[in-house]
Amino acid sequence: MDEQDKLQGRPNDDTYDRPRVVVRFREGVRLDERGDLGEQIDRSNLGSWRKLLGQFPGLRVRPVFTLVRGNQLEELIRRAVQMDRTYKPADFGTFFYIDAPSDTDLVALARTLMRWNSVQTAYVDRAGPPPVNPSDDPQRVNQGYLDPAPDGIDAEYAWTMPGGDGAGQRLVDLETGWTLDHEDLVAHGATLLHGSIYDPYRSHGTSVLGTICAVDNTIGCVGIVPALDAVNVVSFHGSSRPNAIFAAIAHQNFGEVLLLEAQVYLNGTTLLGPIEAYDAEYEAIRLATALGIVVIEAGGNGTNNGSTPPLNMDTYTTLSGQAILNRDEANPEFRDSGAIMVTAASAAAPHTRRPYAPHGRRIDCYAWGQGITTLESVPGSLTNGYTASFSGTSGASAIIAGAALSVQGGVAAQVPPQPRFSPRQLRAILSDPATGTLPSPTEATQIRVMPNLRRIFDEVLHVAPDIYIRDFVGDTGEPHGGAISASPDVFLRPTLAADPQAEFGAGSTLADSAALGWTAEAGQDNYIYVRVKNRGGAAATSVVATVYWAPVATLVTADLWTLVGSTTLPSVPAGDVLTVSSAIVWPQAAIPGPGHYCFVALIGNAADPAPAPAEFLVWENFTTFVRANNNVTWRNFNVEDNAPDAHDPSTPDFKALEFIAPGAPDRGREMALEVVGRLPPGAGALLEMPLVFFRMLQARQLAADAIIDQERGVARIAVNPNRRTNFGYVLFPAKSRMAFRLLIRIPEEKRDQTYQVFVRQVWQQQEVGRVTWQLQPGRAQR
Structure with missing residues (x-):
């Protein structure tokens, strides 16, 4: 029997499909199927095909995926990525069958191929019979x-x-x-x-x-x-x-x-x-x-x-x-x-x-x-x-x-x-x-x-619930292009509420308030509440709300999150009834210090599961989840006095608003910072940035006149107090944590009013995060 006869030999007693090895080359490897694939492997230095034939005679290579190719496959993948943001397309052109004579040690062949640097994996492909168990005793139970x-x-x-x-x-x-x-x-x-x-x-x-x-x-x-x-x-x-x-x-x-x-x-x-x-x-x-x-x-x-x-x-x-x-x-x-x-x-x-x-x-x-x-x-x-x-x-x-x-x-x-x-x-x-x-x-x-x-x-x-948590006041649970960091539905309080539902829930005067709480008190436990709505047809049961804290940042990726805790809402009624959770205790010992924090909230139950935090480490997921997934939100909305910070001698006439502008968690990406002011006539605003960021702006010819403070290692650039100031795209290194301050001066005669200002981070013309400050008269209530 020659080798070709062996390859076409009769199937084993327990399988109709001839055993073989599948090799998956690393992404990007290409073989031209019109030529001799074995010779191409040698010529491309993917491995020694001749040496492999010497050890395992009679091998033959052929592609695994032959039915859907080219534009049709590209269109399927394009649709898949659009429909499922967690999907990571495979390189289907890197899969090949290695057919072998029936007496070949296929496990040894697979292990040999796995030692090639060009190979991602190799395994034995041997089909079993249909998954029915013929040894079961008949039972006439009549369906x-x-x-x-x-x-x-x-x-x-x-x-x-x-x-x-x-x-x-x-x-x-x-x-x-x-x-x-x-x-x-x-x-x-x-x-x-x-x-x-x-x-x-x-x-x-x-x-x-x-x-x-x-x-x-x-x-x-x-x-x-x-x-x-x-x-x-x-x-x-x-x-x-x-x-x-x-x-x-x-x-x-x-x-x-x-x-x-x-x-x-x-x-x-x-x-x-x-x-x-x-x-x-x-x-x-x-x-x-x-x-x-x-x-x-x-x-x-x-x-x-x-x-x-x-x-x-x-x-x-x-x-x-x-x-x-x-x-x-x-x-x-x-x-x-x-x-x-x-x-x-x-x-x-x-x-x-x-x-x-x-x-x-x-x-x-x-x-x-x-x-x-x-x-x-x-x-x-x-x-x-x-x-x-x-x-x-x-x-x-x-x-x-x-x-x-x-x-x-x-x-x-x-x-x-x-x-x-x-x-x-x-x-x-x-x-x-x-x-x-x-x-x-x-x-x-x-x-x-x-x-x-x-x-x-x-x-x-019959009672299909659809729970959601608002990204901003007015959010209806649909995918949107609105604010992604101004949720009114996750907030911090220094004391326990006697009746959270009556105080913050449907029908209360605070139901649509975005300024319920933002500052952690020192020396005591603090308490976080989550509000949930249900736009479905009946009550959602056992809804788990989980809250994380993060530093105030324009980009709140999951590597910045620290778990605070979870609570369960036994039932969230249908009909968009704003329902308030019991308190999640943020213990005194777990609070890094007094001040502002960003809070991220995930909600879900068995029928409508919340996304896992690890999913947000995939950049493509992060950039879509907050707007497209109504089971997650974050709050980066802070309320401050509009009076100057007397305790900061470096900026005696300004209110200093601190934040960090991070890089993406996986790799460096070009992003832009943008400051948007809604301040009164006569107001002033500066963006204080680390000198490393200022030098990057200079390299791109994006830096205007600046005040340089070498001792503190910062530069200050004026921004328009009642318009948009965009600083252009620069490379944010992966996992970088650059510290900034937005310095705001409100004329004394204008401090009887409330104003807003925000800084947002932009990637590919898409906002991926922002910090908002509401500047109001007197001491901001907590």
Whole structure:
């Protein structure tokens, strides 16, 4: 047998897909697919291909992603970045398959490739069979997964609600075989969009679709969502899983569901796990979720026989030692594809994990993994078969996909119509213990919850809350172009309020006050309150408000934040009722000193989670979150006397307003400072800056006449007291902390009025932060 015959050899007994290695070169590496890829690797000094062939004869290179390329791929990525600001596009052109003869040690090949400097990672790609567990005993429970909780997901209740039967929703199922003309499916008119049907696995796909959407036609079964608008399939037989995912993406829109009925062998072993454990599949899935496509992913069936321990996602590591599936906040190696990860549990309640099924914090939902009554097929013939023994994470994932489609149908059917949930929102809803069925108290592993559609429809869809915290007085919770640092809804008080709701809440004289508190008192505990509104249709429960302090700065990135604490608002009523939290105590020992501070507040609950502080360290997230995400705000609004600071001999006639102008947390960026005054005639204003900043302005020919104070290392430049003064773009080094003072002089005869002035920081013509001062008569009240 020659090498080409070996490459085209028969598949192993337990897999139809020939094992191979995937190599992911570092970003920017390009190979011309029209030429000999091996020779190009040598010529480009990416590694020694000839030496590799000497060690592993018969290798052949080919690209992984071949279906969507060029402008079409660029357009998908552009849309993904626009829709999901946390999405970091992959360089899909750096993925290549290394096909090898059947006797090749693929693990050794992958480890060898990982030693090349040009390679980001390499791994063994070996497809497993469909994630069904054939060793389960048949249980004729007659579609009990449709029953009310705790037994099932209560699809029967969802059918009584508009859209709960999946009306108007669309599904794409990814696997390799189906009998699409089965009597309980044919009415859907399902189409094979990509790949070819693999006869041995027709029954598997037929059972999956039957569980989800068998039509309500008085015969056979009925699926969880029998009224789907469209059911289509993509096959990776004769193709690849990454290209099949791309084929699905090309046919799907925001809020539609993609079910991944596949599993892979991990690290060249017999341990089966989710396909996102492979880099190429992970990046394809992440693109899908960034585009708003809801991805349901089977967690895999462990060893498929229960003879060895199943996959523990918390302890699994790749060949390079990375814990990519461990969803631990302290684990920097975890990567979140955005997919809803599913495991399998017993049919009987209280539910326990099936012996073969995966577990760990990465699991979002469980569902029945045994005794599932659904459709069955025999390759090429049977179109009216049924079974009572479908099982495995295949069956569980089909049930969760049905639940997802039911929820999306319910939200789309609301009056007035509401947009479907994003992948992150829907994952939070389906995995919420407050609206799901917990596993048995005896279950020692982490498998999260099984969704309860009755509670989701009653408590989420019918009473869908939409909580928000205002960025400025007049903010309605919509994305906006207004102020981003003048929130009236996070404020500090030196004493506890006897009745915060009566004093600061709806109907109070202070409901729209932006000047409730700003200065920390020395020598005592201080108290921070948060106000929340709900523009949704019903009360939001268990809303957690978390507050951080930061120094007064024009750019308040997360690396400046220090946690103060959290409090829970038990209920925030619907109807935009301003609701006040209980006090968050800022202990005396934790306060750096008396004076002004910036406060950042994050709000959220299980159905509408708050963004994590770490997300703000990504610059693209930071520049959009405060305006586009109504669950976060900051307060950089300070109230001061408008009289001069008598205690500062260097500026005896001026009020000194201190702040810092930081750089971005990741790298240096060109930004501009802009001072905007609203001061009376006869007023004066100076911006005092460190000499290093002044020298940068001089280098750009942006510095006007200045007063230089060499002893203090500062320069002062006059600014227009009642107009805008822009100092132009200069490089702010990463994590720099330049100290400034805005010096204001109000004529004595004008000090009976209140004035405002602010300094803002601008990046690419977009305001990314500001500090506002309100200058008022007399001693500013606290």
